[in-house]
Amino acid sequence: MLPTLVIGLREGLEAALIVGIIAAFLRKNGKSLAPMWVGVGVAVALSIAVGVVLRVVERSLPQAAQEGMESIIGAVAVVFVTGMIVWMNTHSRGLKRELEAEATEAIRDGHAYALAGMAFLAVLKEGFETSVFLLATFTASSSMTLAAAGAVIGVVIAILIGIGIYAGSVKLNLSTFFRATGAFLILVAAGLVLTSLRTAHEAGWLNGGQQTVLDLGALVRPGTVQSSLLTGVLGIPADPRLIEVIGWFAYLIPVVLFVYWPRARRAQGMQVAKVQFWLAGAVAVVALGFAVLAPLTHGSQPHALAIAGATDAAGSGTAQLKGSTLSYTLGASSSTVRLAGAGTRVQHNGVSAREWSVPVTPGSLSAPKQLTLNQLVAENGGRLPVGINPSSDPGPFDASWKLTGKLQVWSAGGALIDAQQSTHTLVTLSGGGLTTPRTLSISLTDLAISNWAVTDAAAQSAASAVSSAQAEHELWAVQLPIALGVAALTLAAFGLRSRRRALTDQNTPVIPTAPSAIQTAPQRSTSYAAQQ
Template sequence: MLATFVIGLREGLEAVLVVSIVAAFLKRNGISRRPMWLGVFAAVLICVGVGVGLQAFEQALPQAQQEGLEAVIGVVAVIFVTAMIAWMAKNARGLKREIEAEATEALGRGTAWALAGMAFLAIIKEGFETAVFLLATLQASTSVVAAGIGALAGIAVACLVGYGLYTGGVKLNLGKFFRISSIFLIFVAAGLVLTALRRAHEAGWITIGQQHTVDLSWLAPIGSIRSALITGVLGIPSDPRVIEVLGWFAYLVPMLLIAFWPQAWRPSAAKLPVVKFSIAGALGLAAVVLAVAVPAGTAPLPTSAGLTPAGTVEISGIDNPTLRVTGGAASTPVTFHDGTPTERGGARVTEWTQKGDAAAAARPASLTLDDLTELFGRVPVGIDALQNPGPFDAAWTAASTTTVWTAHEGLVDAKSVVHETLTLTGGGLAISRTLTLDTTTWSVPQATATARANAVAAGDTLAGELTLWRAWLPLALGVAAVLLALSAWRDTRALRRAAAQEPNQPVATASESDRRSTSYAVH
């Protein structure tokens, strides 16, 4: 409730500031305010419709897609609030002058409808941001009703403040207000980053970095005031995962530094590019170190294994592996083609299959019902002991199938099976019956295959988790380094242009324009 109250107050105040300033401007100039109010009400209705439409659209989706949409909404909300905090930190002190200048320009076009359009666009902009931000916060809230009441209360207070500014009964230090509220909103947005990452995992989009870090259930017991503050307001769950903690700090720390770094410590305009280039270099170096130093996580797998009943199997090659069997089960080497990705024992492996001819074993040419029962463990289907008493004439053919399962250039499992086809005639059969009998010639022991499959699965899991540290985090650091370097390069070019235009003027510091705080009352 507290989070949505502050969001409603902050976002609502941004909108009503524009409306109150424009309304006061129209009043001073004796112009009808009716077109402006029509624009305001139209914009409000559109924004409410957008919020309701997004919620209805989400509820109509399957569960996994709902989680994905909530993740997207959370990301958009974080982008909106970040841009809003940055813009307001830069423009809050001159907001009234800027709005009145735009109002004067609109009035110069000769109609109050231009000012109505200005108010309409301002409400639309802030309303869209508010709808998305509140929707993301409501989705992460433990109580939708309480959060909704908080949002409405915040908007109502913003409207009252706006009316006070319009009538001149309220004076508000915009710089201080937006500075204090920005601290809170940065923490809320960091919580939305964390929530969006969890929703993305539940949607199946993010599978790495899901190890549990700390248990915060002692800090925020369910149903307690602390839980309402930590989980409900700041969006921090009792079981944060690795990627969520990284995302939380990656957003929170830079935003706090950028927004609230003391003015006295900020570098001058001439030194700012050097600072940015230095930070970009440090980020790039960290990305390289992580990419090189973090191991892949997969352990080497043996290429050979003992066989049951006797002998040893070994594979060589990657794309078209060759299998050799030595010892008691020695056979001709087999080369495989066209492996198929599959799972075996919970591990992701490649299955290779090669079929061939096989010499039929010494089998009798005549079989009784007892012989068939001994061979197949029961009387085969299609043969009736009363109508087909036997004995039967038996014709035998044989083929072999050799299958091997590999992973990470090593051997997981292998076996060779002889498929015998038995054709029965006579013995009371009206037509011939065809039966198959499979016999395993050799195989890797089950215990060995299970142990290797478990090792592959564990290695793949570890490799996936390490991908966060050796690929995705270096990529994020690299992108941040490039963007910061481009910003520094742009600042350098701006300084050179300024120096070329005014060679005798000293370069102003980046903090000189931000040393005054102004209070506004709209008259």
Template sequence: MIATLVIGLREGLEATLIVGIIAAFLRRNRAPLTPMWTGVGVAVALSIAVGFGLQLVEQALPQAEQEGMETVIGAVAVAFVTGMVVWMRTHARTLSRDLQASASAALGRGTAWALAGMAFLAVLKEGFETAVFLLATFQASTDTGTAALGAVIGIAVAVLIGYGIYTGGVRLDLGRFFTVTGVFLVFVAGGLVLTALRHAHEAGWLVIGQQRTVDLGWLAPNGSVRGALVTGVLGIPADPRVVEVLGWVLYVVPVLAVALWPRAWRPSPERVPRVRAVLAAALAATAVVLAVAVPSGGGADLPRTVAVTGDARSVTASVDGDAAVLRVSGRGREDQITLPASVHRRVARAGTGADQWQVTEDVPATDRPTSLTLDQLVGLFGRVPVGVSPSTNPGPFAADWTVRDTVTLTTVRSGVLEATRSERNVLTLRGGGLPAARTTTLDRDVWTVPPADADRAATDLAAAQTRAAELRLWNAWLPLALLVAAAAQAALAARDRRRVRTPTTTTPGTDPSRGPPADVPARSLDHAVR
């Protein structure tokens, strides 16, 4: 509730201030207020519709798609709150003058409806940000009703404060107000970063950096006030993962520095490009160091020759594209089995993609006996086959065999994970006292990689794959994010350098740092923001 109350209060007050400045300007110039209120009402209605529309779309999606949409909404909300904090930090001092200048230009076009459009766009921007930010906060909240009540209270208080400032009955240090609430919302947005990353993992989009870091159950016990503050307001889970902690730090630290950096410490416009260039170089150097210093962890390599049990000692796989050749050694001979590309398919094994071939064919049963006694049947099956009674069917029996041979090979990066040759013997018995033919099936493995060896290799392979994926967070994804940030700072440095070189044209006798004089309500708003 606290988080949504602050969101509603801050966003509502921003919108109220904008509307108040425009209304003061219209009243001073004796222009009608009806078009402005029309634009404000339409913007509020559209903002509410956007929030409900997003909620309805999300509820209609399957679970995985819901998690994905919540990830996107959380990311957009974080972008909005970051832009809001940075924009208010850099424009709060000139908010009133900038709006009055835009209003003068709109009114100069000869119609109050231009001002209505200006109010509509301003309130729509704030309303859309509020809708997305509140929706993301609702999704991270355990009590949606309380969160909604907090938002309503915050917006109502913002309207009352804004009206009081407009009429002169309330004096509020808005500069300090926006700084304090901005810091609070930075931590709320940091919690949304954690929530969005967790939703991305649950949607199957993010599989790296999922190791547990610390247990914060002692800090945020369930049902406690601390738990409500840490988990419910700041969005910090009791079991943060590596990628979540990394995302939180990379977001909160720089944005908090922007929100709290003293104006006296800010570099002059001439030095800003140099500072940005140094920051870009530092980010790029850090990215290069991480990419080079952190090992790649390419994963485990399985052997191409493995031992088997049964009628052979070992098998060796040779993979060529989608085809493979399997050489089977044992009993003083070596057999070669060709596995064509037509029987190849990709399968999932040990948490990674694997290649599998399976060839099945009927083979002649020339080495099978054509007559079997009752003792031989028991020797083959380990018991008397179903449908055969020793007292009434003493044998011997005429035996008709059908033999189906299946060879299966599974490899990971050309190394053997599993290999099996099995036979299915279909035996049809006649005579020996049987009133009718009896058919039974006998399956056996001719040779196979021991299941324990295959399981151990799969476990080692999965652990190596997990380690490689975790290392990619540090030697690929984090350097990539740092390089993107470095490129952004370099682009901003180039932009600032062009601005410094471009002379500013000012009207003689005016101070470019000060705006035109304003009427009392607008001046009081501007003074309050300062």
């Protein structure tokens, strides 16, 4: 409830201040307020519609898509609230003066309706930001009712303060107010960063860095004051994970330093551009370091997997892949197979892997040229093969043998994740009463090569380990460098803008101007302690 109350109060007060300043200016200059109120009403309606549409769309999506949309909404909300904090921290002292200067220019040019447009755009901007930010906060809140109540209370208080300021009965130090609420909203936004990273993982977008860093279960117990403060207000869960902690600090520290760095020590003019360029270069170097070094530390390591024969008599053993050679032991025997080529790219056990299929043939065949009916039944597991009639086909039969089989191997990142060997013994019988040759699949112990496979538990464990390694590689070698690269480009763009501004300021002569009659007129109903 507290986060949404502060959001509603702050965003609502920003809109109320702008509308109040414009309304007082219009009234003082004898202009009608009707167009302005129409613009405000339309902006409020559009803002509410945006929130409702986003909520309806989100609820209509499948679960994974809902988590993805929540991540996007959370990221947009963080950008909005950060921009709002920074802008108000910079302009709160001169907000009234800047708006009245723009209003004076609009009236001089005969564009009174432009002031209504200013009110419309101001309310629409604040309303849209509020809708997105509140929607993201509602998603992270444990109680939708309390969160909505907090937002309504905050907006109502903001409207009352705005009316009081307009009527001249309330004096408010805007700079102090916005700096104080800004500190709280920075913590709330940092919690939204953490929540967005959590929902991105649940959407399947971010699977690396999911190691639990802290166990706050003893501190964050449901129903306690600590739980309400840490989880309900600041968005900190009981099991913060590595990437979430990194994201929390990566947002909190730079924003706090930027907003609350002492004004006397802030860079000025061309120094601002130099600092931004230096930071852009440092972030780019870090991004390059992750892209180059991360693959060396997050690769899959080869290890042996447990295998078992198709029958108890075949025994058990292990299989391991080293380079392009598979070696395995089964019972008292061992063998090696060299895998040719690069294999085929497939999905196996939920992992992107490469598959090899190697034909299996015995080194030599030692099998009887004839089979009696009793031998045929014994080799067929004690059952008479289908299609053989003892009365009409008494045997013995001429036997022609053939062995077919293959070894299948799956690997990912150089590690074995699964393997199996399967063979089939085919015998073609003729004579012994058979009118036509019959081909049967039977098991002949001294002819067949042992069938075996990696155990299910070992295959699942190997796939899970490889999947985790691939996710870590994706995070540290791809996703994080891309994010840092975007941050570096953004800082460089800000540096270019700061450089252009500094050059413009250096080349622009300062011309003193006398205050206008409108600016020096008595301000009966819009006095602010921040401008006094």
